[in-house]
Amino acid sequence: MAKRVPEGPPPAQVVQKVRLRYTKRGRLRFTSHRDFARAFERALRRAQVPMAYSAGFHPHPKISYIGAAPTGVASEAEFVEIGLQCQVEVETLRKALDQALPDGIDVIEAVAVAAEGAGSLAERMQASQWRVELPGVDPHELEKALEAFLIQPEWPVERLTKDGKRTLDARGPVVRAEAEGTTLNLIVRITVPTVRPDDVLTALASVGGLTYPAVPVASRLAQGPLDGTSVLDPLAADRG
């Protein structure tokens, strides 16, 4: 028997790429990456975005997700890139997508780039800027713990993953860490595996004896190229 192939013409190619910055705010910070991906693909359909698709019996829309914040962590700076089969006006696209997504997942920027030669967005993501609210923490204890942490050349912490416990260095990738009352501001290089805010909190507990009377809430404020101790706009190069 002959192998079946899909009927009809092959799918249209990508003629335009759009890079989007979106947020995970409020209660929607509990959205996992998989949850977001499903919601995003449905939003593309509701907004009738002219997506380009891969070929085959199960065509997939051309979407690249870039380094998502962990479940439970809020973010002002998540990124995704989509491939379109025709040119669109990006601000109209942004508004339509924003409207099609639940409140809290807000599309706040859209930049069009050429289909070829735009460079990889993922490679520009060198560091993240985090703000961690630590309600109920004693500011002096926080300062002390931070000092004790920062003089270490490295500080291993354990993280519980699906595959068991894993040890990683929570100190090395930390570029900057400052306390401001009960708020902790961090700039952390994106490494493999990535050090997350909760790893730094675990380190502050083990190196400086810091305790957390209430559940800390972390937010990503920015991610992009690292310039000294600042995180730059990753879409600056595309704005032309």
Next chain:
Amino acid sequence: MTAERLRTAYVAGRYGRLRRPRGLRTTGSAVALGSVTAPESLFPKLEALLPKVSKPIQYVGGELNARSKDWESVSVRWALMYPDAYEVGLPNQGTQILYEVLNEREDALAERTYAVWPDLEALMRENGFSQFTVDNHRPVGAFDVLGVSFSTELGYTNMLTAIDLAGFPLHAADRGADDPIVVAGGHAAFNPEPIADFVDAAVLGDGEQVVGTITDLIRDWKAEGQPDGRDGLLLRLAATGGVYVPRFYDVTYLPDGRIGAVTPNRAGVPARVQKHTVMNLDEWPYPKTPLVPLAETVHERMSVEIFRGCTRGCRFCQAGMITRPVRERSIQGIGEMVEAGLNATGFEEIGLLSLSSADHSEIAQITKQLADRYEADRVSLSLPSTRVDAFNIDLANELSRNGRRSGLTFAPEGGSERLRRVINKMVSKDDLIRTVATAYGNGWRQVKLYFMCGLPTETDEDVLEIASMAHDVIRAGRQASGSKDIRCTVSIGGFVPKPHTPFQWAAQASPEVVDERLRKLRAAINADRSLGRSIGMRYHDGEPSLVEGLLSRGDRRVGAVIEAVWREGGRFDGWSEHFSFERWTRLAAASLEPLGVDLAFFTIRERDADEVLPWDHLDSGLDKQWLWDDWQDALSEFEQDDCRWTPCFDCGVCSNMGTDIQIGPTGRSLLPLALASGQLRAPVVAQTRPPAPASDHSHG
């Protein structure tokens, strides 16, 4: 202040125990009585627990198309519960329909609540935290009604958890005027006797209209100042003849443990309670805007119920018996629902639901026209519940035009032709082999065959015929496809006799008998190794079926078992990792022994013609004599036709309920989109230039 607002204010005090009225409302005016102010959202407290539980997204709400109404703007508030995990409960059609129907009313609101997983339950108990709705995180105890939809009896323990977490008494008899009315619905509510201690009321049949009746009665009762308290309201509900209030009926028992009689114990309560039937589905196009969750759930598609009811007459099938008569949605009604629903959700799949979808009088036109309409949008179609015949292969081919042809499922249900006559599932072995050969010949790689084990009159030989059928399927499939790369999966479930079916009198097979037959079947399938290796066999052991049997055909005495199991930690009984057969049997023995009955009494015992069944006072429309005659026909292997194509055989439903069959064909087609749905499909994202001609994009 409007009259409506005044009426709401009149029932002040109800929520005072949950929260103090807001400062603004405590001044001396009439408004001050408005302690019907919305209970405070529990979300800030919940938020602190969420980082500690698995899949927190299921508890936060905020789904696309969720409704959020102002608490104070309405007089009747429903909490709707599907008593299973969010991932199973959210897609439930019944709950979504009632959620929309109630929220469309000016005077009512509905919010949803689901069973919380044990990890969150433990944290909630530690923190004194109430069962909450996911819409606005309000405490369930603050609502007027807790409506629970039971597709299966295995959700009973989860209802008890929710009531207990909500903080009001587990037993209906102990509740006060200000506690929610607990109303059970869904198929399992056709015998709510096992949960009679815990529910205030039960409703049989279609819920769309009766939720309105209940809302009206509650609104008026509240407006009048709750006359005669809780019983006053329940009496009004019972007096409609369509709401069953268990406490208004006394049950007596004979010395041998059987029921003597079930009789109303006060005036104004009918001897029998009728089921509800919605006629003309086109007038009820719900859900119009289905919920789209962020969390992953078991079904993620735009489901349209293409008809309700089924008169195929399969004798084991409770759904087919209690949902009669057949009422089709028209091809145009279906087309409009699909179009509006896809636009509202962005789903990639359309599910055409019913008890036997290929039986819609215009199913070929519906599938072809939907496939044509949505081909370019990459929306796929699925058609669960299909029959075994060649027509269905054509349908399946149409549905998979551009999709991979992976698997097709057929349900012969019984292993031998004799047994299929007993259960009234008219499929000959030759037809089945011809059908699956066609499927393999059309490029389908896998066929799944569904059977039941433990059916009335079943012998080892009946079950062993499944093996020879599966062998023949593989032989025919290899020949038709010219390939050895095909598979057949035999999937087997244990049969549970259900109320309101001809098998309601039957003895359920014991788990030992079922498990032994399945062991022999496995050996017979593998006896021919060259064929056997293309055949997979999936089955569940017989133990959970026995407990399901107890809960299905139990009476009020079974309530003690449910409560004992729940008190010992029984939760999520539909999940094998949570279900404990040992616990159920041990506590059934302990709870039932003092009452002079046991697990066997309710399950493996055959009933006589004259026995009063626990659900006889609940009227599904089916004539008990007709059911008994059909049971006798089953035992003499005599088949019954479908009343859609042969004369009425007097099952009793239409004459008792004043209903009639509503089927096509209408001879119409899906309307052109411009006419059907106006502007709906105008593109939202403006294109700055028209799409280039196809040749520019071609891969060549």
